Amino acid sequence: MVDNIDIQPTDAKERIKAAAARIFSLRGLEGARMQDIADEAQINKAMLHYYFRNKQQLFELIFEEKVKRIFSALEALSGSTASFEDRIRSFVDTQISIVLEFPAMPLFVMLEARKNPGLLEEKFGKLPVAAIRTKFSNMVRAEAEAGNIKVVAFDQLFVNIMSLCVFPIIAEPMIRHVLDKDEASFRDLIEARKKLVADLIIHDLKP
Amino acid sequence: MVDNIDIQPTDAKERIKAAAARIFSLRGLEGARMQDIADEAQINKAMLHYYFRNKQQLFELIFEEKVKRIFSALEALSGSTASFEDRIRSFVDTQISIVLEFPAMPLFVMLEARKNPGLLEEKFGKLPVAAIRTKFSNMVRAEAEAGNIKVVAFDQLFVNIMSLCVFPIIAEPMIRHVLDKDEASFRDLIEARKKLVADLIIHDLKP
DNA sequence: GTCTATAGGCGGATAGAC
DNA sequence: GTCTATCCGCCTATAGAC
Structure with a gap:
């Protein structure tokens, strides 16, 4: 939202979201490991915090998207x-x-x-x-x-x-x-x- | 199984099992905190390790009991x-x-x-x-x-x-x-x- | 934007007194 | 059997070089 000025839509962000969805859905908020999400997204762990401030925020984004999908x-x-x-x-x-x-x-x-x-x-x-x-x-x-x-x-x-x-x-x-x-x-x-x-x-x- | 010689069935053990069932069912294996289980059972955290060797073992016991109940x-x-x-x-x-x-x-x-x-x-x-x-x-x-x-x-x-x-x-x-x-x-x-x-x-x- | 290194804290497990 | 104190590893988060 803040820095959507970049020309190429960073698909790293999309990979992270997909990975986070998989890991969170299986292991829950507390059970999920940021390292596992990073591995799954083929990306460095630090990048998770670059794109999404922290675990909680990433979690809430995924949760929101998935509930919308289910209710759709x-x-x-x-x-x-x-x-x-x-x-x-x-x-x-x-x-x-x-x-x-x-x-x-x-x-x-x-x-x-x-x-x-x-x-x-x-x-x-x-x-x-x-x-x-x-x-x-x-x-x-x-x-x-x-x-x-x-x-x-x-x-x-x-x-x-x-x-x-x-x-x-x-x-x-x-x-x-x-x-x-x-x-x-x-x-x-x-x-x-x-x-x-x-x-x-x-x-x-x-x- | 090993030390069932004790006369009084330790109801601490029962309280722990009930508490563990509640916490595990809500937060999952990784999400559950031993401290929370101890609090819920109104018992010291160290006692959990006295009655059940570790988290994994306690978890498997609860899992097994509950599946049996569901299938019953x-x-x-x-x-x-x-x-x-x-x-x-x-x-x-x-x-x-x-x-x-x-x-x-x-x-x-x-x-x-x-x-x-x-x-x-x-x-x-x-x-x-x-x-x-x-x-x-x-x-x-x-x-x-x-x-x-x-x-x-x-x-x-x-x-x-x-x-x-x-x-x-x-x-x-x-x-x-x-x-x-x-x-x-x-x-x-x-x-x-x-x-x-x-x-x-x-x-x-x-x- | 990307990565390494590391801080900092939390949580499982144990030692050992009582 | 019960409790306190503490160890130690793991995991989130950030600092900082490139």
């Missing part, structure tokens, strides 16, 4: 003029894809949000999510009144969808252990869920 | 002579109750299992879970052949149930933020799921 899928719920069913399908699909990009990230966010309650509110006001929530809630009520779906608690519906999309991916090690799956068949299992989860939700909503 | 609910799936539907209901109920006891624990287990792949296999062979899996899988097939439920992939069924039970609780901070709920109404939301999730699963299995 919510827009599939409110935007466009697609039918209710199509919005659900689209949301499930993008949600699963986003979490697949970076499976450890929701774990990281949930853990850090637990350690530091109020971190979410601090970084993002309640207002942006409130707008989407209201929109989705209204949509569910309208569909129910039109007789297209049965009457349901919209918050439970939301929780169901999120659970079915996110949990299997973050719980990969446990699920693979219990179901005795190798990496490939686990990937197939998740891929199949893009349709399966949407079907399950929509079937449940039939009047 | 699986027995509701295979045991007893109850009907299929009742087993599902009973499993959902106990699973939610267990996770509620210690909401951060599955997060902790999933994160540590990610950092250290093979930790699950190392601590618990595949065999015990394999037995339960086979039993459950056979049960699902038998019910389908009897025409009581439709034909489904048992592994997706298992993943669905786990997701709907576990995720909402571990994601409490994110869900409360998005749905703007206070502690009490969040608790109500989870409590209501004991029935709601079982209904959803059973409804989906109707032929």
Whole structure:
């Protein structure tokens, strides 16, 4: 922000951010080592402090970016003029894809949000999510009144969808252990869920 | 194990274990401070090393106990002579109750299992879970052949149930933020799921 | 902008008195 | 068994040469 006058966008900065995301998501704020981030970014440890003042500041930047990414899928719920069913399908699909990009990230966010309650509110006001929530809630009520779906608690519906999309991916090690799956068949299992989860939700909503 | 000759079961040891579970689950192996565990257990830091040789050993003990607790609910799936539907209901109920006891624990287990792949296999062979899996899988097939439920992939069924039970609780901070709920109404939301999730699963299995 | 060297502090582990 | 004092290594952060 301060010195964005440089012509070439320093991709060192980008490499650091990517590396930090990987290390933080796996080891948490305290567990992450600046040296490991530097190694991963193929850069000197001192450069971390050159680009980002300190560990805490780097951490908060990553946290903020990743929460925004996770919440970005919510827009599939409110935007466009697609039918209710199509919005659900689209949301499930993008949600699963986003979490697949970076499976450890929701774990990281949930853990850090637990350690530091109020971190979410601090970084993002309640207002942006409130707008989407209201929109989705209204949509569910309208569909129910039109007789297209049965009457349901919209918050439970939301929780169901999120659970079915996110949990299997973050719980990969446990699920693979219990179901005795190798990496490939686990990937197939998740891929199949893009349709399966949407079907399950929509079937449940039939009047 | 070595010195279990002492008459009075040292409840200091129990306090330490409880404290360690709390701190480790929230901050992870590297993030946890021995001092914090000692404070929480109202005990001197040196005593931690008296009862448990070092941090790593204490950590592994806690990890092992907690995974066993989480997996213990699986027995509701295979045991007893109850009907299929009742087993599902009973499993959902106990699973939610267990996770509620210690909401951060599955997060902790999933994160540590990610950092250290093979930790699950190392601590618990595949065999015990394999037995339960086979039993459950056979049960699902038998019910389908009897025409009581439709034909489904048992592994997706298992993943669905786990997701709907576990995720909402571990994601409490994110869900409360998005749905703007206070502690009490969040608790109500989870409590209501004991029935709601079982209904959803059973409804989906109707032929 | 990049790197080396080092300061400075924190935290796990132990010695040893009681 | 319990506690204080202390060691020592690791890790963040910075100083300063280039």
